[in-house]
Each structure stands twice: as C-alpha cells, then as structure tokens.
Amino acid sequence: MDKKKNKTFWWLVIASVVVAMPTIAYFISTILRVKKIEKATIVTYTAFGIDIPANYTIHGIDISSHQNYIHWPAVKAMEIKKIKIGFAFVKATEGLNDTDKFFKFNWKQLKEDSIVRGAYLFFLATKSGKKQAENFIKTVPKLEAGDLPPVLDVEELYGVKPALMRARVQECLNTLEAAYRVKPIIYSYADFYETNLGKEFNSYPLWIAHYFEKEKPRVSRDWSFWQHSENGKVNGITTNVDFNVFKGDSAAFRNMLVK
Secondary structure (H helix, E strand, O other), rough: OOOOHHHHHHHHHHHHHHHHHHHHHHHHHHHHHHHHHHHHOOOOOOOOOOOOOOOOEEEEEOOOOOHHOHHHHHHOOOEEOEEEEEEEEEEEEEOOOOEEHHHHHHHHHHHHHEEEEEEEEEEOOOOOOOHHHHHHHHHHOOOOOOOOOEEEEEOOOOOOOOHHHHHHHHHHHHHHHHHHHHOEEEEEEEEHHHHHHHHHHOOEEEEOOOOOOOOOOOOOOOOOEEEEEEEEOOOOOOOEEEEEEEEEOHHHHHHOOOO
C-alpha cells in the first residue's frame, strides 16, 4: 500500500471511530443504567433502620440524584409494622439552570406506581428568586390533581444578608403560586427557619427538618411535614434516604393535595 492510500485508510478508520463513538457511548451508558436499575431492584431490608416517630399515620421520603436509580414498585410494596411509604418529594431543580438528572424518571415512576408525589426547588440565595422559579416551572410545567404543592427548599444564606434572601424567597414563592394556583410549601431546617425566615412566612405550609427528636420538631410555628431522619432504609433504594411524616390524618393529607 502506497503512502497516499495508507494515509487515506487511516483517515477512514479515524472517521469511522469518531462516527461510532456516540453509539458506543450510548451502548455503554445503557449497560451501566440497566445494571444500576437491577441493583436497586434486588435491594431489600428487614426494617427501615431508624426509630419511627409514634402517633403519625402518613409517612414519606424525599430523594434526589444522590439516591441514583430507584425501584419504585419495591418502595411502594415495603411495609413494616403497618408503616408504608405514602408520599415522596423529589428534587426537580437547583438555582437558575440545573435540573436533577433523575427527576423525569422519578416523577414518571411515582405516577405509574401510585405514590403521591411532590417536586422541590433547591434555592440559592445568591440568585434571582423569580428566575429560579421559572427554571422550576419549565422543568415541572404542570402539577396534576393528587400531586403535592411545589416546595421551595431554603437551607443556606451563601453569604447573602437575610433581608435580601427573604426578598428573593418571597419573589420565588409569588412566581410559583401564580403559575400553579396553589400555595407553595417551604422546606427548611428548624434553626435556619427561625433565625432567617420566621414570622414573615408563617402563612405558608412548612416542611421542617429537625433530627434526633422523638415526638415532634422543636419549632415555634405550626408545620405540615417533619423530616425526622436522614438515615432511613427502604427496599429498592441503594443509599440511605430522608424520612418524613405528615402532621394530620388522611383527610387533612388529601386536603393538602392539588385539586
């Protein structure tokens, strides 16, 4: 083979490899995804692995891409001492542009497996509240009857003064409420809420995080959901998961849902 033909041959080889790379990458990613799903499918536990607060009848979890693929039928089927997973909050967006890479999968599967679902926005105090809400609305364009209201997850100041953070939070809440025609839920840690949010947002339903409490979270205002542990174990989930309870009976829970 002369030099010219040899050069042409190798250019053809290189071009073929470049063209094939997306297909090869997709094939490899599909194999890895299937393996991760299979791994979630066979994960089982003999118990939830945490103390479950007494006197609550409706229990749930919240998840994000940290939990990787979840086998939702196994989550739905798990029942220990008459305690089942009745709802799940899933991360949808963070800040202005980020979308949780497992949101679409989780959102669809929750609907198919008849688990009450809710979506949350992880709030960055350094960014526009309105634009963060718009990113969430683009990702979750519609809430259906039976879904939970949208959640605004506010956990840190990121160096922003509390007054400015509150203004951006309010802007975000207003935009979400205008889009979905339902009052959003605020999620926060007990200390952070009382120090940086407080009475200004007392008209919004509250989902409060407060660990190592046996009966209820220590917070001065009324609340709807309590995240009581971050170390729960559930069939179909390969990592630890946050556990929550709803304050109220099944009628109150139904009244909380989007109509």
